[in-house]
Amino acid sequence: MKRIIIKPGREGRIRAGHPWVYDNEIAKVLEGRDPDRDAPGAELIPGELADVETSRRQYLGRAFANPHSKIRARIYSPSKEGVDKGFFKHRIREAVMRRVQVDGLSGPGPRLESRRLVFAEADFLPGLIIDRFAGWPLADLEAKCAERPVTFAAAEAALGPPESWLVVQFLIYGMDERREEILDALTETLSAPLSPQEGAFGPPRGIIEKSAARVRGLEGLLPREGLIRGDFPRGGIVIFENGLPFAINPEAGQKTGHFLDQRENRLRASSCTGGGRVLDACSYTGGFAVHAARPGAASEVIAVDVSKAALETVMKNAALNGVENRITAVEADVFDYLRRAEREAEKFDLVILDPPAFAKSGSALEGALRGYREINFSAVRLVKRGGCLVTCSCSQAVGEETFKRVIASAAADAGRRLIQIDFRSQAPDHPILLGYDESFYLKCGYYRVL
Numbered sequence: 001m002k003r004i005i006i007k008p009g010r011e012g013r014i015r016a017g018h019p020w021v022y023d024n025e026i027a028k029v030l031e032g033r034d035p036d037r038d039a040p041g042a043e044l045i046p047g048e049l050a051d052v053e054t055s056r057r058q059y060l061g062r063a064f065a066n067p068h069s070k071i072r073a074r075i076y077s078p079s080k081e082g083v084d085k086g087f088f089k090h091r092i093r094e095a096v097m098r099r100v101q102v103d104g105l106s107g108p109g110p111r112l113e114s115r116r117l118v119f120a121e122a123d124f125l126p127g128l129i130i131d132r133f134a135g136w137p138l139a140d141l142e143a144k145c146a147e148r149p150v151t152f153a154a155a156e157a158a159l160g161p162p163e164s165w166l167v168v169q170f171l172i173y174g175m176d177e178r179r180e181e182i183l184d185a186l187t188e189t190l191s192a193p194l195s196p197q198e199g200a201f202g203p204p205r206g207i208i209e210k211s212a213a214r215v216r217g218l219e220g221l222l223p224r225e226g227l228i229r230g231d232f233p234r235g236g237i238v239i240f241e242n243g244l245p246f247a248i249n250p251e252a253g254q255k256t257g258h259f260l261d262q263r264e265n266r267l268r269a270s271s272c273t274g275g276g277r278v279l280d281a282c283s284y285t286g287g288f289a290v291h292a293a294r295p296g297a298a299s300e301v302i303a304v305d306v307s308k309a310a311l312e313t314v315m316k317n318a319a320l321n322g323v324e325n326r327i328t329a330v331e332a333d334v335f336d337y338l339r340r341a342e343r344e345a346e347k348f349d350l351v352i353l354d355p356p357a358f359a360k361s362g363s364a365l366e367g368a369l370r371g372y373r374e375i376n377f378s379a380v381r382l383v384k385r386g387g388c389l390v391t392c393s394c395s396q397a398v399g400e401e402t403f404k405r406v407i408a409s410a411a412a413d414a415g416r417r418l419i420q421i422d423f424r425s426q427a428p429d430h431p432i433l434l435g436y437d438e439s440f441y442l443k444c445g446y447y448r449v450l
Contacts, residue, residue: 001051001080002042003030004065004073008055014075017435019121021052021063021073043067046220047173049083064126064174068220074126074172083178088185092130095123096201097194102428111201112152112162114239116260116429120171122439123431127172127215130186131256132201134162135240137233138247149322150245155238164190165232166204167256170211173219183207183229206230208250210257227251238320242267244290245320247313259287261426262354265392265444266291268422269352272388272446273298276349279341279382280304281334281375286314286327288352288390293323298350301327304337338378351379353391358398365397369406372398376410380418383449389418396441403443411449422446 006014010025029050031042044050044067052060052073062080063073081087095118103115111134118130136159141150144158156162166186170176190201207230212223236249241263250257270291276299280289283303293301303314311329318324330337334355353375358368376391383389393403400423411418425432426442433439 001033001049002044002065003032004044004050004052004063005030005057006052006054006060011054011058011060014052014060017433019061019063019075019126019436020071021075023070023072026072027055044072047177049174051080064172066173066219068173069218074121074174076124076126085181085185085188088125088178088182089189091123091125092118092186092189093194095119095125096189097198098123098431099429100194100198113241114258114260116427117166119430119439121436122433125175127170127175127219128182129169129171129256131167131250131258131260132164132190132204133167133237133239133248133250133257134164135237136162138236138238139233141238141245148319150238150320152240152243152245155240155245163205164202165230165237165250166207167250168207168209168211169213169256170209170224171213171215171219173221176211176216176219176221187229204230206232208232208257210250210255225251241287242291244294245317246285246287246290247316247320248285249313252309254284259284261394261430261442262287262392262444263427265390265424265427268424268446269350269390270294270297272350272390272421274349274387275299276384276387277347278302278350278352279346279348279379280352280354281338281379282353282355283314283329284310284354286317288354289314289327290317290321290323292350292352293318293326294321295323298326302330302348303327304330304332304334306331306333335375335378338375338382342378342381346382347384348382349384349387351383351387351389353379353389355392357395358393368395368398369402372403372406373410376407377414380411380414380416380449383416385416385450387449388421389447389449390444391447392442392444394442396438398443399437400440400443404445407445407447411447417450418447419450420445421448 005027007027029042044065050065061075063075114133147154191203248258278292278298278301283305289303292298318327358371424444
C-alpha cells in the first residue's frame with residue numbers, strides 16, 4: 001500500500017473532516033509499509049488505494065488516488081479499510097438507512113417517493129451518486145389512469161405498487177474502475193431487508209448511467225451515459241413529489257433527470273404565491289411552476305426556459321396535475337425575458353429564480369457574482385410591493401453570506417428592501433457533511449419585497 005505524505009502544516013483541513021488531498025499538499029509518495037525516509041518517491045496509479053499520513057507519519061485515512069487529478073486523493077475511511085463488494089454493500093446500506101430515519105418522521109418515505117440514496121463524499125463514497133426514482137411507466141399511466149389530476153392512490157390502484165429505477169454517476173477513477181462491483185452491491189443491498197424492522201426496497205427494474213459531469217474529464221475519464229442494466233420505459237416514467245405527479249426521463253434529461261434537491265423548497269415556495277401571478281424563471285421541467293399552480297395557490301404561472309424540450313415536459317406535467325389552464329410556457333433566455341417583462345411593466349406576486357450554476361469552480365466566481373446580481377436586480381423589479389422573491393444558487397463556490405450580500409445589493413440598486421422570511425438549503429437526502437463545505441451547495445432565499 002502506497003503512502004501519501006502531507007507537507008508540514010497542511011493537515012489541519014483534513015483533520016477537520018475535509019476528504020480531499022490536493023497535488024500541492026503532497027510532500028512525497030512512498031512505497032511499502034516502512035521505507036527509509038530518504039527513499040525515492042513512488043508513482044501513484046489511477047484508482048488505486050493509498051494511505052494518507054502527516055509529515056510526522058500520523059495516520060489520516062485511506063483514499064482513492066489519481067495522479068492525473070488536481071485532487072490527488074479522496075479519503076473514504078479514517079481506518080485502513082479495504083474496498084470490495086462487502087464494503088460497498090455496507091456503505092450503501094448505511095446511506096439508505098440515514099434516509100429512512102429522516103423520512104420516517106413524516107411523509108410517505110423513500111420507498112414511495114424518489115430520493116438520492118448516495119451523495120458521494122457526504123456519504124463517505126467519493127465520486128459516487130445514486131438516485132432512486134419510484135413510479136410507473138408514463139405510457140402505462142396515461143393508458144390506464146384517466147383521472148386528472150393523477151393521484152398516487154389512483155395510479156397505484158390502476159398499475160399496482162410503484163417500481164423503481166436507479167440513476168448512477170461514477171465521477172472519479174477509483175469508483176469508475178469498480179463499477180460492476182458497485183452495481184452488484186447496490187442491487188443486492190436494495191433487494192435485502194435493511195434491518196429486522198425495515199423491509200427491502202426491492203431490486204430496481206433498470207439502472208441508467210449518467211457519468212458525463214465535468215469532473216470526469218479532470219479525472220482523465222471519458223463521459224459515459226445510457227441504460228446499463230434492466231430496462232427503461234420508452235417515453236419516461238411518472239414519479240410523485242409532495243403528492244404531485246411529474247413525468248421524467250433520466251435518459252434524456254439533465255443530470256440524473258429530476259432535481260431532487262429542491263423537493264422541500266418547491267413546496268415552500270408554493271405557499272408564497274399570494275393567490276396571484278407567478279413567474280418561474282429557469283423553469284426546466286416545471287418543478288416550481290407545477291407546485292405554484294396547484295389548487296389554492298397561484299392564479300397564473302409563467303414558466304420560462306431556454307429549452308423547448310423542457311417546456312414540453314412542463315406542459316405534460318401541468319396536464320398530469322390538471323393545472324394546464326394556469327400555466328403558460330415561454331421559450332426564452334431568462335435574462336432577455338426579465339428585461340422585456342420590465343419594459344412591458346409586467347408585475348408578479350411571486351418571482352422564482354432557480355438558474356443553473358453560474359460558477360462551476362472558484363475561478364469562475366467573479367463572473368458568477370455578476371450574473372447573480374444581474375438576474376436578481378431584474379427579478380426584484382418585477383415583484384409587486386408586498387410580493388415575494390424566491391432566489392436560488394446551486395454554485396458551491398458562492399457561499400451563503402456572499403449570496404445574501406449579492407441579493408441585498410441587487411435589491412438596493414433596484415430601489416427595494418427585502419425582508420427574509422426563510423432561507424433553506426438542499427433536501428436532507430443530499431446531506432451536508434460538516435468539514436466538507438463542498439457538500440453545502442444549494443442556497444434558497446425567500447424574501448418579502450418592500
